[in-house]
Amino acid sequence: MKKQEEHYRAVSWWLTWEDLEWPDEDLVDKIKRRADKAAEAGVNCAIIFGTHFRWDYLPFWSRLHDLLARIREELHKRDILLFDHHSAVLTHRPRNAQDAWAIWKRNRHHVPFYPSRDVAATWTFNGQHLNDWRMLDVETGEPCFLPFYVAEEFCINNPHFQKAYQSYVKRLVEETNIDGLMCDDGIFYPGWRACGCRWCRERFQREYGHILPPTNDHSFWGNRDSEAFKDWIEMRFHSSRDFLGLVKEVLPSDFPLMACCSTSEASNLPSVGMTYQDFIQNTNMIMLEMCGCTPELDGTWDGRISSQLLHLGIARDNSCPCFGLGYGFFPEPAFFIWALNKFLGSETWFSTLKGRLGVPNSMLRELADDPELVKEGFLWEKKHPHLFEGKPDAQTAVFFSRSTRDYYGQIHEDYVRDYQITCSELMQGKIDFEVTTDVPSPKDWAVLVMSSVICLSEDERNRLEEYLHSGGAVIATGPLGLRDERARLLEKKWLEKYGLKIFVDEPQRTPGFPPYKDIKPEIARCKGIFNGRTVQDGEWISIQLGRGRLFWCPSRIGTNAQSLGLADIVRQNEPKKAYRVVKGPEGWYLRTFHAGVRILLHGLPAKVEVEPHPTFRKDYITTTEQIVYKLHYKELSSSVLALEFTRMPRLITVYSPDLEEPRPVELAGVTVEVDLSGIRRYFVVEIISS
Ligand SMILES: [Zn+2]
CATH class of the missing domain: 2.60.40.1180 (Golgi alpha-mannosidase II)
Known part of the structure; x- marks a missing residue:
């Protein structure tokens, strides 16, 4: 079995319609053959893909679990772990023939075993109608519909659904003996439209004392100055975190658990309530789904570095493995995905995604199975495990400010763009760096880069001063520390005591529903006065604080990267290495x-x-x-x-x-x-x- 110090070398274990014939002698042979191939390819973990929308399999669970148990048994004989992976909340619900074809075209890899809508309406579990668990649109009160997946979603705040899913997870583990679980989609997939169900409204009132206002109430929806709207954002993140807590509660202690997550940095995450910064409180493995192609069609791969390093940073802070899931269909990109994960210091999960190719199965058969594609890299890693040990040797960290993203940021350009471009600039400037979500000590990183971090809590501001006084270098651009952790303007400007006054001109924004829709990418302009003199655009000033130094420039990295020379300033401030x-x-x-x-x-x-x-x-x-x-x-x-x-x-x-x-x-x-x-x-x- 996978040794503690070994990295995961994972592949997807695809299930297809053929596998649903279980039990079947031919399928036993097929499982053995595939398990042999996986072992030959150096795989030490297989992750189920297919039978994905698990509630659509309600009448089939015992047969499916028996199949999973057999796969697990054969894999264990070859020292390979088996993780299950399914969507906890989504159900395919095509409304017409066109919808059904759309599922075939884009999501066939789910093995979409959905019932007809009229039958789905009669389905019950422990006396509860499944339809009563659905997320409801906050505007219309109708069940939310997800066009991309042709799906509806159960509400993670519905206590009947929560109990039902807990009993499913218990049964799954008992009947299959799986070694780990990836529990997908427990977020607000429909975005701001979800969720207006009774349970979400009750939770909002119970925990925050607010009644969810109608969508024409513009003092609430999309209003940066509404504390109640910020509570609504906070509750969304807490809902997905707490749902994973309920899953963890019914699993054996230390049972490997992760959740699907393609990014924790994006500006739209408050609308869906997704971040691994919260998921990690109830999971012990981190997932980084690299959607699209790796490398991209233009041959680059560093466009996702900000997202990858954020997840690796969360993994580092929580001593957890981080799975880099890359999709490919041929051996050469599979090798590249493996090498990229090794370069970053993450675990590898390589997967095909043949169901998204929109061609008949007869054409897909010519594509090899996942283990065969990634074999070269996996075998090389297995032969040289000592090359993949250790911790990053970076002296610089980029600060990711979640509070700026959650409560100040409304569009990409408000904050996330600046964070991303900072990471790209350092990467392209050949700086070795990591990402941190917290103010560190100079012993961890000698240089801390902060771009447009307008929100800082009092505690963060105090610790930043400590960081500087004990010898750290802070390199900051754009607005810095003008608001607290809930984006409330500070009465007294924080850096004034050091002779620096920072001002920001906020553009007019119109609240409304859905929030932040149609906002033009016009962003706050930042100015500064240092010791009575206006700091020019593009000009860097520096302030000695104790043994450290604060560098600041009013221009934003997102719009002025080329003229700011960020990588050079970082390099000049990094201590000499051996x-x-x-x-x-x-x-x-x-x-x-x-x-x-x-x-x-x-x-x-x-x-x-x-x-x-x-x-x-x-x-x-x-x-x-x-x-x-x-x-x-x-x-x-x-x-x-x-x-x-x-x-x-x-x-x-x-x-x-x-x-x-x-x-x-x-x-x-x-x-x-x-x-x-x-x-x-x-x-x-x-x-x-x-
Ligand atoms: Zn709800």
Whole structure:
């Protein structure tokens, strides 16, 4: 079985209609064959995909669980774990033939075993009609409908549904003996339209003392100054967090549990109530779904770095594994997804998503099963586990301000864009960095970057001053600390005592329902006066505070990144390390980890050439998208990486799946030249100091 120190090498275990014939002799053989293939590919964890909307399987549960139990048994014989993965709340409810075809086209991989609507209306569980659990539209009172999934959703605040799902989870674990669970979709999928059910309204009144106003009440909906509306936002996040708490409650202690989550940074998350910052309070594994193609069709992959590093930061703070789920259909992108996860320091979950290709099954059969696609990377990792240990060796952290996003931010440009561009700037400026959601100590990171962090609690402001006084460098742009953690304007400007007054001109915004709809991306303009003098756009000022220094510029990174030179200022303030990359391969990203006396330097191309598949495309509602078929790389030459050390290490070795054998590096002179010739896709340089 997977050893404690081993990383997860996970694949999806797809179920299809054929599997529903269970019990069946041929299926027993099929399970054994697939389990053999998974073992041969170095897989140590399989995650169920298919039979996804589990409530649609209500009449089939015992048969399905018996099938899962058999899969788990065969996988265990081969030292592979089995996690179940399903949607706890969604049900497919096509309203007409067109809807049914839409499910076939985009969501066939769910194995959509839905009942007719009239039959669904009669379904009960423990005397409760399932239809009574549905989320209701706050405006119309009608059940919410999700066009993309052709689905309805049960309300996570409905106590009858909560009890019913708890009893399902208990039964699932008892009947299948699964090793872990990924519980999906317990959020407000319909956004601001959900949820107007009795239970959500009652919770709002019970916990916050408010009656949910009608949607034409513009003093509430979308009003940044309404404390009641902020309570509504808070309740949405608490609802999804608490729902996972109910799941955890019925699982054995320390049972691996995670929830689907493609981002915790996006500006629209208050509308759906989703963030792993809350999920982690009731789960013990982190999930990072990388939607779309990896790499993207333009050959890059760093567009998601802000999101990936936020989830890795939450994982670090909670000592949890973080699964990077990447989708691909062919061996070359599968290898890339594995290498990217290793580069980032996450666990790998590789998955196909054939049901979204919108072509008949007869055409899908020519595509290989998931383990076969990702085999090369997994086997290489299994052979070299010592290369994937350690913690990031970054000296800089980017601060993610959840309160700015939740209570101040209304549109992407208000805050999240600045956070994202900050991460891209540092990445492209070759700065090794992590993301933090809390004010750290300078011992953790010597440099803290804060972009447009307008909301800071009193405690955060105090700890920032402590951080500065004890030697940290804060590099901030745009509005900083003008509002508290609920976006209420501070009466006294925080930085005034240090001679800096920051002002913000807020554009006029019109509240309404749905909130933030039709807001033009016109954002607050920031100005500053430092020691009686106006700070110009693009000008950096700096203030010595104790042993540390605050750098500030009124311009926002989101609109002025090119002229601000953020990466250079960060670099100048990072303390010297025992090693330095003097020269790095052009067009590659490097990331370092330290593990005891070892430094592990990972390298991955920043951009590759993508060859899309000639015929297959991914289907969305109104658009289709090409999928990645092959990747073309440029080979590195011998003299592209040079390292300098304050003390010469004992041993340096280059590892790469592109090399037949690890390559020792000759240690001579002050600067060590590392030969990377023959490497195209990925490498790890292991540096062992004595
Ligand atoms: Zn509700």
